[in-house]
Amino acid sequence: HQPWPGLITAYRDRLPVCDTWAPGWEPVTLREGATPLLPARALSELTGCDVHLKVEGLNPTGSFKDRGMTMAVTEAKATGKKGVLCASTGNTSASAAAYASIAGLECAVLVPAGKIAMGKLAQAVMYGAKIIEVDGNFDDCLELARKTTATFDTISLVNSVNPVRIEGQKTAAFEIVDALGKAPDVHALPVGNAGNITAYWRGYSEYFADGISSSRPRMLGVQAAGAAPLVNGAPVKDPETIATAIRIGSPASWNQAVAAKDESNGQFRAATDEKLLEAYRLVAKTEGVFVEPASAASVAGLLAATADGWIEKGSTVVCTVTGNGLKDPDTALSSLPEIARVGIDPVAVAAAMGLTE
Ligand code: F0G
Numbered sequence: 001h002q003p004w005p006g007l008i009t010a011y012r013d014r015l016p017v018c019d020t021w022a023p024g025w026e027p028v029t030l031r032e033g034a035t036p037l038l039p040a041r042a043l044s045e046l047t048g049c050d051v052h053l054k055v056e057g058l059n060p061t062g063s064f065k066d067r068g069m070t071m072a073v074t075e076a077k078a079t080g081k082k083g084v085l086c087a088s089t090g091n092t093s094a095s096a097a098a099y100a101s102i103a104g105l106e107c108a109v110l111v112p113a114g115k116i117a118m119g120k121l122a123q124a125v126m127y128g129a130k131i132i133e134v135d136g137n138f139d140d141c142l143e144l145a146r147k148t149t150a151t152f153d154t155i156s157l158v159n160s161v162n163p164v165r166i167e168g169q170k171t172a173a174f175e176i177v178d179a180l181g182k183a184p185d186v187h188a189l190p191v192g193n194a195g196n197i198t199a200y201w202r203g204y205s206e207y208f209a210d211g212i213s214s215s216r217p218r219m220l221g222v223q224a225a226g227a228a229p230l231v232n233g234a235p236v237k238d239p240e241t242i243a244t245a246i247r248i249g250s251p252a253s254w255n256q257a258v259a260a261k262d263e264s265n266g267q268f269r270a271a272t273d274e275k276l277l278e279a280y281r282l283v284a285k286t287e288g289v290f291v292e293p294a295s296a297a298s299v300a301g302l303l304a305a306t307a308d309g310w311i312e313k314g315s316t317v318v319c320t321v322t323g324n325g326l327k328d329p330d331t332a333l334s335s336l337p338e339i340a341r342v343g344i345d346p347v348a349v350a351a352a353m354g355l356t357e
Contacts, residue, residue, distance in 0.1 A: 007033040007070055011171050014206065015071065016164065025078035028103045029070050030060035033171055037179040037318070042286035043299065047306040048313035052184070053289055054176060057324030061123060064196060064322050065095035067172060068158075068165030073099035075164050076156035082106060084158045085149055087141030089192065089245045090120030091323055096158050097129035110134050110141040115244050117292065119327035137239060138193070139250045160195025161252045169196055173203025176318055183213040186311050189320040190297035191221040191230060191268070192246035194257035196322070201260035217318070219266035220311075221257060222301035224294070228270040230257055242273045242331060245294035245323060267310060271300035279303060280331075283321065290325030290332075298322075 006029030008015060018025070035058045040051040056064035073096070076084050083106030086096045093109030093116075100107035109124055113133040124131055134141045142159060149157040160166060177183050183204055191197050197219060204216045223231055227239030227247050236249035251257060261268055271279070280296035283289050298319035305311040325332060342348035350356045 004031055004034045005029075006031045007067055007168060007171050008074060010034075011174065014171075014174070015167050017071075017074070021075065021078035022080065025074065027070060028074045028077055028099050030066065030098060030102070032059050032066035032070050034175065035059060035172075037176055038287070038289065040287050040319070043283070043302065043319075047302060047311070047317075049302075049306060049311060050314070050316045051302065052180070052316075052318045053283070053287065054172060054318055054320045055289060056172065056320055056322050057291055057295070061091075061095045061098045062119075062324035062327055063091040063095065064169060064172065064320070065091045066099075068160060068168040068195070068199070069095040069099045071164040071168035072096075072156070072158040072162050073103050073105065076105060076158065077103045079156075081156040082154040083108065084156045085145050086110070086158045087138060087145040088116070089138050089247060090116035090327065091245060092159065093129065093131075094120050094123035094127070097124045097127035100129065101127045106130070108132055110145050112137045112141060112247075115247060117244055117328035118330055123327075138248045142193075142252060159252070160193055160198075166195055166199045166202065166253075169199030170203030170206070172320065173200045174207060177204070177207050177213045180316065180318075182316075183208070183215050184217045184318040185315040186220055186305075186317045187217040187320070188220040188222060188298040188301045188305070188317060190243075190246050190294050190322055191223050191257060192227075192248040192251065192294070194221075194230065194251035194253035196320070197221045197260050198253045198256035200320070201256075201264065216264060219260050219264040220301050220305060221261060221266065221268045222297040223268065223270050224276060224297065225270040225272045228268075230254070230268045231270045241276075243276055243292075243294035243297065244328075245292060246297065267305070269301050269304060271297055271304065275300045275304070284325065289321060291321040292323040292325050292328045293331050295321040295323050
């Protein structure tokens, strides 16, 4: 039994590596990928579908971004860049910072001031990135990152507008088909900057084209209601949602996301913050999977789409849960139940549990 080598080595024949890179380049990897596809018993029972969770919060920095970042930072190093730069709502910055640290590259992250979850900021600090707060939202940060990297060519842009990011992220779809032995009927995932829906659709389409799967899923892209440009069909100037990871008004991969939806006979849907938080609590309490609020968008979408019949009973559905709940403790603790306090007294403990009989 070989240990998992990380995505680039595992899927090397399906990734655009090496063509113009320095001879002797090596993958910059934290052994990302190979995340669990967890059968979701409670959600299956609730919806009448066969529901699975692709638990991307178990990647090395706690989100799916690591799949793209191993490619982007490997490329940056192999092409002689000195530093990497990204705009981020938090997860991309944590991932870029970690991979840059092992690659020995400078890393700076542009984040919307006051609008990223504490855990993500803590990660970027610990991995040693230069944190730069911008007076603006994610869309402003991305514009600034694009301008900076267009002007200074020793700095590589590692947002998902970098094509190798999408290539790395498509491997999640390969893993799902490999695990299920087929493509699901529906794939639900949160959509912010729209890189990930683009990546999944590419992954499913490549396996389909090569005859590894005999179908492709309908893609269900779920946005937060206050940041739902793809649902509205127009950019949102001042996006707002508790799900800060997807607080994005002008997705960079707009056209690719629309293509994924159209070609798959899929759908974009919006979930209110209230519905996001409901799904966020449900998936933790009933499936034992603690995700961040944005990640629960896929589950909120599943619940809405099974309720109104867009997803038929009996369907096989995969929900990607994109990031780890520990990244955003503030949201988790904002609805803290009453905490019991006892002396050193076993009876009091059992009483607090309601199990004294
Ligand atoms: N879920 C989480 C937890 C995210 O962090 C993101 C994006 C998404 C979903 C949406 O993915 O942008 O490919 O549509 N986070 C980016 C960041 C924007 O900076 O970390 P997308």
